[in-house]
Structure formats: structure tokens, C-alpha cells
Amino acid sequence: MIRFLFDRDTWQEVWDSMSKNKLRTVITMIGVWWGILLLIGLLGSARGMENSFNRLFGNFATNSVFIWGQSTSKPFKGFQEGRRVRLSLSDVRVVEQNVDGIEFVVPRNQTQGMVIRNFLSGTFNVAGDYPLLDAVQKKKLIYGRFINQNDIDDLKKVAVISEDIYKQLFEKDVQPVGELIRINGMNFTVIGVFEEGNVNMGPGSDIHIPFTTFQQIYNQGDEIGWIMVTGKPEYNIKQIELDAKLLLRNLNKIHPKDNRAFGSFNLGKEFAKVTGFLVGMQFLTWFVGIATLIAGVVAIGAILLIAVKERTKEIGVRRALGATPFEIKRQIVVEAVFLTMISGVLGIITGGWILIAMDSAFGQGDDATLVNASVSIGVVFAAMLILVTLGTLIGLIPAFKATSVKPIDALREE
Incomplete structure (x- = not known):
């Protein structure tokens, strides 16, 4: 598997598949890019609000x-x-x-x-x-x-x-x-x-x-x-x-x-209301972000299904030349994971720029609304792990579709 990932032919095939219809590829990636951007932006904003609140009460026994x-x-x-x-x-x-x-x-x-x-x-x-x-x-x-x-x-x-x-x-x-x-x-x-x-x-x-x-x-x-x-x-x-x-x-x-x-005046009770709001906001952020990611990854799966349909004859030739069903599935799953990862990395970078801009606009001074709006490295890794997992799962659908057609039928496909 490791040798396959470093095989030049593997990535040449991925590039050829993506470049055949560049506009479709870009539109497909936008869904995942937007999902990860939304997740990073909302989580960073929630953390900024939490930091602002903690700074406000940082030296006070809130209980x-x-x-x-x-x-x-x-x-x-x-x-x-x-x-x-x-x-x-x-x-x-x-x-x-x-x-x-x-x-x-x-x-x-x-x-x-x-x-x-x-x-x-x-x-x-x-x-x-x-x-x-x-x-x-x-x-x-x-x-x-x-x-x-x-x-x-x-x-x-x-x-x-x-x-x-x-x-x-x-x-x-x-x-x-x-x-x-x-x-x-x-x-x-x-x-x-x-x-x-x-x-x-x-x-x-x-x-x-x-x-x-x-x-x-x-x-x-x-x-x-x-x-x-x-x-x-x-x-x-x-x-x-x-x-x-x-x-x-x-x-x-x-x-x-x-x-x-x-x-x-019960400060602890009022403090609990605000912390409860922040926890609820973080939960909502994860829910909305992951739901958007799923929608984007599903779009990638749908596009790959179309691509598999267009490549039916090509897949039939490879099968006739001895390619195993596992190799066909592996290639399509790699394409799905690659698309999701590239989209995710671009989303994380863009989200980081947005958080920097938000910090410059709203995070300065004693009355800052968002203090150090940011996300931890752990959250970034978790988001990427979710993307890889979803990309793998969604890639299995077109992969099984590709290997479900017999080679002789695929060669007849026009």
C-alpha cells in the first residue's frame, strides 16, 4: 500500500482524472472547503468569546x-x-x-x-x-x-x-x-x-x-x-x-x-448560564461544521460516481489486462481522499486567515469582543481525521460501483 501511494503512475492517474473536467473538480472541492472553513471559523469565534469572557472574570472567584x-x-x-x-x-x-x-x-x-x-x-x-x-x-x-x-x-x-x-x-x-x-x-x-x-x-x-x-x-x-x-x-x-x-x-x-x-446576587448561577451558552455554541458549531463537511464529501462521492461511469471502458481495459478489483477500488478511494484532503487543507488555511483578520478587527483593546480567536492543533488534526475517514467511506461507493461491472461488459460500453 505504501509503495502504491508513492507510485508516480498512481498520482498521474489522479491528475488525469481531475484535469479531464477542471470546473467540475473545483466545484466539487468547494463544498468540502466551505465546510472546513465554516468549522474553523465558528470554533475560533467560540474560543474567542470564551477567552474574552475568561479575561473578564479571570481574577474573580466566579463560584x-x-x-x-x-x-x-x-x-x-x-x-x-x-x-x-x-x-x-x-x-x-x-x-x-x-x-x-x-x-x-x-x-x-x-x-x-x-x-x-x-x-x-x-x-x-x-x-x-x-x-x-x-x-x-x-x-x-x-x-x-x-x-x-x-x-x-x-x-x-x-x-x-x-x-x-x-x-x-x-x-x-x-x-x-x-x-x-x-x-x-x-x-x-x-x-x-x-x-x-x-x-x-x-x-x-x-x-x-x-x-x-x-x-x-x-x-x-x-x-x-x-x-x-x-x-x-x-x-x-x-x-x-x-x-x-x-x-x-x-x-x-x-x-x-x-x-x-x-x-x-448569585454570580455562580449567572456565570453558569454564560458557560452553558458557550458549550451549546461549541456543540452547534461542531454540528453545523460536520454536517457541512458531510454534504461536501457526499458531493465528491456523487461526482466520482459520474467519473466512474465515464471511465467504464477504461476500467474494463485495466481489468482485462489483469488489474484486480482491489487495485481498482484502491485507486478510486485514493482519488476521493486526495480531493477531500486538498479541499480540507485549503479550508484550514483560509480559516486561519479569517481568524487572523477577526482578531485584528475585534480582538484588540480592553473591550475586545473576541480575544485570541483560534483553534488548537488538536482540533485541526481531528477535522483532518474526520475528512480522511469520510473521504475513504464515500470513496468506497464509486469503488464498488466500478468493480461491479464485468470486464467484457465494460469493454462494450460506448
Whole structure:
């Protein structure tokens, strides 16, 4: 078989067969070319969307839910309807210890503050945070560092500010770390500047200060604004949310059926919807691409059937000269596989050019729709394997047709 593939006469016959009707050959190949081009283009676009989405949430623990207190809608145990619910640090400890599947519980506080540096000022969101926040909502630091445990323990007046504040309050190229800013009349030392992400889940924070410092300055005591609960990857974040809310209702003496007492936003649930959409899109892409490939390969089979009909006398001569049915079948299958492979390679090359063009048009900048739209080498090999398999199978149909006619009948064919 290997010697047959490297035989010059084999490929001369393939070329003669294709060149007898060039237009028909080209039209036949277009179907496979378009199928592989569509498959590569759609898969690359789906990967680009996935990369864009992953970049958007890349530094965020997506298996998370935000929970905050609101007002009760039902009276319960002597408390009237409309009671304001405030979460506390003791609630955080109980939730962390008693709800299965929790990886982190991050308490947070927030207010607005007038921030001044020299003669420049602005009003920004100021959040009291623990170092743990950086584990679940990673900050991309441009200068300095994030809050650490020493800042918490010593109630330090330090601040990590956003890039936007840095641009508003500092001159260009000024090193901000170690500089002082005034937040609501109190001096804070800047220890870091972070780049604002494309997405900010939960209330936006322009400035982060130590949680304990926030408590002391704003006289918060044990109360907190909201908690961010992050579940372990193998646990269902929806169930974690239900369990956490049930426990918080019991801790705060809230009616079991009061659904208004706590507000929440389940990032994990929303993230699952988008990932589900991406998986569905990839499945649809494979389905459409392979269906188009099959249609193109079937067209090749149909054209080869016509070619076999036209070459009936030639095949009869070869049979009369001693060519075996296997040799006839092998030649026709090689022609089918060759046509599909050439069409597939051209489709892959064209698809690659299209993905490069898409990346140049839609994949640049922070707001890129498609980030690195591409397909893996594995996908390319899989597509080529599918083509070779389909080409072989479809080539067997005209091959068997060619050998089904007796040599004497084939020689009589006009």
C-alpha cells in the first residue's frame, strides 16, 4: 500500500482524472472547503468569546454569591414588619463554620468619602476590607501592595486606591506609594494602586482601607454591609446560597418564608448560564461544521460516481489486462481522499486567515469582543481525521460501483 501511494503512475492517474473536467473538480472541492472553513471559523469565534469572557472574570472567584441585609416583610417573634436587617461579624463566623462547601466568607463595609490631595479632590467609594478579598477578587496592582494582616491588626491608616483616583489626584509619573491623601478629613498613606477591571461584581470600590480601621473611624462596631460567600468548585453555589440565607434568618429571628429580608446576587448561577451558552455554541458549531463537511464529501462521492461511469471502458481495459478489483477500488478511494484532503487543507488555511483578520478587527483593546480567536492543533488534526475517514467511506461507493461491472461488459460500453 505504501509503495502504491508513492507510485508516480498512481498520482498521474489522479491528475488525469481531475484535469479531464477542471470546473467540475473545483466545484466539487468547494463544498468540502466551505465546510472546513465554516468549522474553523465558528470554533475560533467560540474560543474567542470564551477567552474574552475568561479575561473578564479571570481574577474573580466566579463560584460566589453576595448577600446583604434589607428590610423584613413579615412580623416574627415580636418584631414588626419592616425591621432593618444588619449583618454582623458573628454571623460571618457562624455561616463559615456551619454551611457545607464554603471556601471563603469575606465581610465588607462601604461608604462614600471626600478624598483630597493638595488642591485636588473628589468623592469616591471607600471600602473596609480584609486581605482575603485579594484571594477572591484579585487586584491587578500597578504600584505597591494590597492590605495585609499587619494593617488589620495595627488598625493602620493605609489605603489602596484605583487607577482612576491616581490619575485624578496625582501628577503624571508621580510615585504614589508613601504619599498622603485625606479621606473625610483623616490622613491615609497610599500603599498601592490597582488597575480597574472590566467587570466589578458587587458595589464598586475606589479605595480599600483595612476593615478594622474602617470599623474604628466610622463607628461600625460588629456590623457589616454585606458578605461575599465563595464555594468550593465541587459544590453547588445555589445550594450554598439557600443554606446561608436559612442560617442567617435563624440568627436574626426572621420569618422562614420572608424572602425580602436578605438581598443577594448569585454570580455562580449567572456565570453558569454564560458557560452553558458557550458549550451549546461549541456543540452547534461542531454540528453545523460536520454536517457541512458531510454534504461536501457526499458531493465528491456523487461526482466520482459520474467519473466512474465515464471511465467504464477504461476500467474494463485495466481489468482485462489483469488489474484486480482491489487495485481498482484502491485507486478510486485514493482519488476521493486526495480531493477531500486538498479541499480540507485549503479550508484550514483560509480559516486561519479569517481568524487572523477577526482578531485584528475585534480582538484588540480592553473591550475586545473576541480575544485570541483560534483553534488548537488538536482540533485541526481531528477535522483532518474526520475528512480522511469520510473521504475513504464515500470513496468506497464509486469503488464498488466500478468493480461491479464485468470486464467484457465494460469493454462494450460506448
